Amino acid sequence: MRGLTVKMAPSILSADFWRLGEEVEQVERGGAHLLHVDVMDGRFVPNISVGIPVVESLKAHASLPLDVHLMIVEPERYVGAFARAGADIITFQVEATSHPYRVLQMIKEEGKKGGIVLNPSTPLDVLDYILGDVDMVLLMSVDPGFGGQRFIPAVMEKISQLRREAPSLDIEVDGGVRLANVQGVVKAGANVIVAGSAIFDSLDPCETTKEMVRLAQKAWGEGDLPGGVKDLLR
Ligand code: DX5
Ligand code: ZN
Numbered sequence: 001m002r003g004l005t006v007k008m009a010p011s012i013l014s015a016d017f018w019r020l021g022e023e024v025e026q027v028e029r030g031g032a033h034l035l036h037v038d039v040m041d042g043r044f045v046p047n048i049s050v051g052i053p054v055v056e057s058l059k060a061h062a063s064l065p066l067d068v069h070l071m072i073v074e075p076e077r078y079v080g081a082f083a084r085a086g087a088d089i090i091t092f093q094v095e096a097t098s099h100p101y102r103v104l105q106m107i108k109e110e111g112k113k114g115g116i117v118l119n120p121s122t123p124l125d126v127l128d129y130i131l132g133d134v135d136m137v138l139l140m141s142v143d144p145g146f147g148g149q150r151f152i153p154a155v156m157e158k159i160s161q162l163r164r165e166a167p168s169l170d171i172e173v174d175g176g177v178r179l180a181n182v183q184g185v186v187k188a189g190a191n192v193i194v195a196g197s198a199i200f201d202s203l204d205p206c207e208t209t210k211e212m213v214r215l216a217q218k219a220w221g222e223g224d225l226p227g228g229v230k231d232l233l234r
Pocket of ligand 1: 011
């Protein structure tokens with residue numbers, strides 16, 4: 001796990017969209033590392049969320065990199081538009097396309113980072129011949145479509161297995177992560193942590209983000225080490 005650091009990625013799906021700017025500023029002040037933007041089409045998932053104009057506005061005003069999670073059928077039709085709207089990382093569901101390799105190439109041609117998302121019941125072996133081409137793998141820990149669902153416990157073992165296979169890969173986990181289980185998720189091997197309702201439904205999203213980051217870094221082993229020592233270990 002050399003060189004990897006923990007990154008907290010609050011999901012704006014659970015934010016109050018009337019006050020989106022303020023909500024984003026709160027998690028930025030809380031030390032978030034990425035903004036997770038959930039794009040849903042009402043086809044791949046039974047819900048519809050936000051799209052290209054929201055990514056453009058976030059890009060214009062937010063200082064954090066945008067981690068755009070596409071839960072849409074045929075992502076190849078839209079990755080270019082999301083890249084041009086300002087996404088920094090684009091992840092797409094492997095179940096939603098017949099051509100994941102091509103989609104990754106399209107993302108890279110736009111100069112962006114690309115990652116593959118696996119639903120909880122999708123086996124890791126879909127990654128067998130493509131792992132070398134991804135910048136990140138996102139393991140869903142709920143079936144996608146809604147915030148506020150419960151973490152599916154079987155995914156813990158899946159995270160550990162992928163970490164054993166890919167020690168230096170960014171592994172993101174999304175769904176049902178909260179203060180009570182974030183350390184377990186990190187100890188299993190995830191280093192990019194999405195949390196929506198746990199942050200934005202809390203009384204103080206800034207403080208909750210800080211606490212999530214603190215707990216996650218402690219579980220990863222960053223929290224206990226002074227900066228200089230950390231650098232020596234890289
Ligand atoms: C679910 C989305 C998630 C969601 C997570 O389909 O991909 O990013 O916002 O929400 P919580 O953290 O509330 O489970
Ligand atoms: Zn997501």
